[in-house]
Structure formats: C-alpha cells, structure tokens
Amino acid sequence: xxIANLTVANIARSVGFYRDVIGLEVMxxxxxxxxxxxxxxxxxxxxxxxLSIAGSQLMLQTRAYARSVVPDGDGDAGTSWIYIRDLxxxxxxxxxxEPPLKGxxxxxxxxxxxxxxxxxxxxxxxxxxxxxxxx
Numbered sequence: 001x002x003i004a005n006l007t008v009a010n011i012a013r014s015v016g017f018y019r020d021v022i023g024l025e026v027m028x029x030x031x032x033x034x035x036x037x038x039x040x041x042x043x044x045x046x047x048x049x050x051l052s053i054a055g056s057q058l059m060l061q062t063r064a065y066a067r068s069v070v071p072d073g074d075g076d077a078g079t080s081w082i083y084i085r086d087l088x089x090x091x092x093x094x095x096x097x098e099p100p101l102k103g104x105x106x107x108x109x110x111x112x113x114x115x116x117x118x119x120x121x122x123x124x125x126x127x128x129x130x131x132x133x134x135x
Contacts, residue, residue, distance in 0.1 A: 003056070003057040003058065003059055004058050004059070004080070004082045005058075005059040005060075005061065006058070006059070006060055006061075006080050006082075006118075006120070006122055007060075007061055007062070007063045007066045007120075008060050008061070008062060008063075008118075008119070008120045009062070009063070009119070009120055010044060010062070010119070011029070011042060011044075011046035011047065011048065011049050011060055011061075011062060012042040012043065012044050012046055013119050014049070014060050014118060014119055014120060015029070015042050015046075015049050015051070015060065016042075017118050017119050018051050018058060018060070018118070019051065020095065021092060021095045021096060022053075022084065022087075022092060022124070022126065023053060023087065023091070023092070024051035024052060024053045024058060025051060025052050025053060026040075026042075026049060026050075026051055027050040027051060027052050027057070028048075028049065028050045029042055029046050029048070029049045029050075030046065030047050030048040030049070031043065031045060031046055031047065032045055032047060034047075034048075046062075047061060047062050047064070047065035048060065048061045048062075048065055049061075053084070053087065054086055054087065056084070058082070080122045080123075081122065081123040081124075081125070082122065082123075082124055082125070083125045083126075083127065084124065084125070084126045084127070085111075085127055085128075086127075086128055086129070087126050087127070087128060088112075088128045089103065089104055089112060089113060089114040089126045089127065089128065090104070090112075092114065092116075092126055093114060096116065100114040100115055100116045101115040101116055101117060101123065102114065102115040103115055106130055106131060107127075110129055110130065110131050110132055111127040111128065111129060111130065112127060112128050112129075112130040113125055113126065113127035113128075114126055114127075
C-alpha cells in the first residue's frame, strides 16, 4: 500500500479540505507533543492527521512536525500531486468554492476526472471510470 504524506501549513485547514470537499474520513489527529485528539473540531495547533477513503490513506503533517521527524527534510509544500481513483468527482464539483484547475473531463483512458489544488498548492486529481478505456 502506498500512502501519500503531504506537508501542509495548517492541519485544520487541510483536513477541512480533504474531509469536507473531497470526502475523506478522519482516522486520527495529533496535537503538539503527539497527543491524540478526539474532538472533531481540529485545533489550529494540530501537527498531524491521517485520513482514509475506499481503502486508501492520506497523511498530513505540518512542516515543523515533518522537520522534527526528518530534520534533513525540507518540508516544502506545493510540489506534490496525488491521484484519488474510484471517487466520483461530481459531488466534489458541487462543494468547490473555486473552479477546478482542469475538468471535469472524460479522458482517453476512460476516466471522468477533475484536477484541483488543495490549500497548500498540492495538485489533486479525482477520477472515476466512465466509459471505455484503452484496449
């Protein structure tokens, strides 16, 4: 299993995007000092979150937390790209407050896709099989 792990500026803001716009479920949130948080209202000082959807997971961590875990890592955001497959982009389009970067479109490889940016500049493509793909 591959799990994307993105550095973000603010866990609460990013969880809001991935939970409320994309539709992922929050599995775990850590506060400072690696304290587990149970409250569904994620505080601005949260340092890490794990989310899931359809058997896949996404981890989010602040740049400072990432640097504490891997001190030589640069922790810069905005250069990552993730693909979420088998998720209908139509409901996401209804929840967006800004237009997507690209789409919705039916691709030559048989997917209905949209491309958008999360609050930290990561490109997120959401796609679902629709029609015939290559043979």
